[in-house]
Amino acid sequence: MDRRGFIRLTGMTSVVGLLGKPILNAAGLLRPGEALTNKPPIVGKRWAMVIDTRKCLEKEGCRDCINACHHIHNVPEFDNAKDEIKWIWKEKYEQAFPEQENEYIEDGLKEKSVLVLCNHCDNPPCVRVCPTQATWKREDGIVMMDWHRCIGCRYCMAACPYGSRSFNWRDPRPFIKEIVTDFPTRTRGVVEKCTFCEERLAKGLIPACVEACPEKALIFGDLEDPQSELRELLRVHFSFRRKTNLGTQPELYYIV
């Protein structure tokens, strides 16, 4: 190749390199996270949730969020509490917040239950102990699970201080009321938990529990977006998180 040819080729290559991204996008090569649905995926830098217990507690006995979540994720229902699988559930106030334990606690709170689910911790102990990397923290903060890779050692269950993880002691299929086909069930010997509806986010939908709440007590949003509703709520209300002394940096914020 002569000198002129070399310079021409270098120039052409750098032009293609500079314009490469739009060309690739136009050619139909999508970026990660972009699904083939009508709605664009919801992307965030650090997903978190605010649970406004004042609103949630207004309607006692409501299980809309739990039912919605457990239905779309094929979560089985066992009669025996030892076999129980739960992604989102209610816990007594003093059990959800043991460090708030107080004999003379406000009457309203004493008997009330608090909605709990996986805290999608910033420093998740479950991820640290998983020997197969079946659970890991995604870039957007979701503590994800790969059920293909879970070997059922239950280290993560021992590590999680919130009891957010359940183990399938039995084949869950016969105990699922109505199996939804577009989400997998799990098998015996696998640990499962809430995934912040990552499969719905990819389709441009907000988490099912947030959508199902009739009182709008659950607010899902991006912590790194200062304009988000979530950040606004945290700015104006006093909120706390579960067992912060353990250093897990949970990303569920409770307004009481």
Place this chain on the structure above:
Amino acid sequence: MYDSGKIIIGLLLFFGLIASPIWYNLASGKGSYKPDIKIVTTEKQCVAPTPYMRTSHMDLVYSWRDLVVRENHRSYNSFTGRQYDMSLTGTCLNCHSNKTEFCDKCHSFVGEAPFCWDCHVVPKEGN
């Protein structure tokens, strides 16, 4: 070797007997049995060329699994330029709507038991 005649005949008999199922199948014509697969699809072209899919569909499915679950990358750019949602039940079984005819026949013929269906739910089967 002492008694080489007896030993060789004995060995031949032994291997003949041990392999008797093979001879039986050959004699009865079952040796050339091939599963008769009905391919009923809604599309004319699969996400990858047919010869590739025949030999390596499992590799494709495994790579889809890892991309979707671990990389959050959900769309597949096929060789025709068409985009597909990387989904076993949503894309594969949506087109190959009869799992018993399409997947199971071959898999049971070769003695393969994929564990996909332990978790993934087979949609209602079509024809």
